[in-house]
Amino acid sequence: MQSILSRVEIKQRETSIMSARNAFYAQSGGVTAVINASACGVIETARKNPNKIANVYAGRSGIIGALTENMIDTNKESAATIAALMHTPGGAFGSARYKLKGIEENRAEYERLIEVFKAHDIGYFFYNGGNDSMDTAHKVSQISKSMGYPVTCLGIPKTVDNDLPVTDNCPGFGSVAKYVAVSTQEAAMDVLSMAETSTKVFILEVMGRHAGWIAAAGGLAGKNPEDAPHIILFPEVPFRKREFLKRVRECVNQYGYCVIVVSEGARFANGKFLAEAGTRDAFGHAQLGGVAPVLANMVRDNLGYKFHYAIADYLQRSARHIASDVDVRQAYAVGKAAVRYALQGKTAVMPVIKRVSDKPYRWTIESAALGRIANKEKMLPRRYIRRDGFGITAAGRRYLEPLIKGENYPPYINGLPKVAKLKNKPVKPLTGTKFVV
Secondary structure, X not given: OHHHHHHHHHHHHHHHXXXXXXXXXXXXXXXXXXXXXXXXXXXXXXXXOOOOEEEEEEEOOOOHHHHOOOEEEHHHOOHHHHHHHHHOOOOOOOOOOOOOOOOOOOHHHXXXXXXXXXXXXXXXXXXXXXXXXXXXHHHHHHHXXXXXXXXXXXXXXXXXXXXXXXXXXXXXXXXXXXXXXXXHHHHHHHHHHHOOOOOOEEEEEEOOOXXXXXXXXXXXXXXXXXXXXXXXXXXXXXXXXXHHHHHHHHHHHHHOOEEEEEEOOOEEOOOOEOOEEEEEXXXXXXXXXXXXXXXXXXXXXXXXXXXXXXXXXXXXXXXXHHXXXXXXXXXXXXXXXXXXXXXXXXXXXXXXXEEEEOOOOEEEEEEEEHHHOOOOOOOOOHHHEOOOOOOEOHHHHHHHHHHHOOEOOOOXXXXXXXXXXXXXXXXXXXXXXXOOO
């Protein structure tokens, strides 16, 4: 009986290869408020093409799910649950900071990927992440072909840092930008109301290791010189202590208070981060401590002002309740486009957002080769930064404003946002071997 069943399974596998094949989807790196909208775009579009894509398997904890053959069968989820991913923050299937090394350094990892892909008849690989993830997708597209099992590989952009090249902006950024702009405006009103007898300096630390896109978004909170934020500190502009303290004093004297938005990647002219902790993360990047307390102590010790500071940290990238409608729609669009490109036979590409116009804001989706994107960072252009280095220009405002437009509120139950509750049913392992990462 077992041998008959095995022959049937083999026949089904051969039939499957001739028609529909399976897809592997993985989330990578730090998640965003809208990464699950991209997942929704992938899964819903795949389900509309059952003659080409049989199942979408999601990696549990990203690419690690493929290496360890720990995958989730999204076909076990209802249409309503998949649709609910549109308003669910975090990474629905789990993400990971795990970078595949070059094939010369660790061929075993790539051989293991191909082993798992072969066993599960996976012909499509959708990798939803940032710079390092696009590099991984590019490598897999090249190496799978050289190993005799070509896989159609598509990168799907995701990063709150907004630092992927080629694309006008990155899904995830618009929502974190909206959160930072709103938080800056609201906190500034609080500080202003108390400044006469209490706090005179407020510092908001935001993400952005090398690029100041998120910090720049804080500048949307005000348009006039007296409006907060009064100072923005970008990684692209070397920090000069004397000029900074002078500007803080001027703001307090003129406006009665000073609100500062600072990127975690603010650094001195010699390139050293203000808050470098001396450790490294899983991708080899410098692990940063907290720049806000560094600046706060600087203000206290040199100017004597009472201060408060806040570190947005995970709050800024998980705030789905205040997501930008533009961002949600773009996140879904790139997931949908990735599947469509794959079915058209395109590989080693990433859907990119092309801005057609600012007013009215219009955009479209195109494809770009992963080789143009992998391991490259897009810095905040100098033309978006004021000449004094402490704020954004009109050009920067024109770029940023459309990205935070519109509200896309989640449904609420008992006062709290409703989120997707996935079954996350595992896919049965077929290789018979284990792999340790």
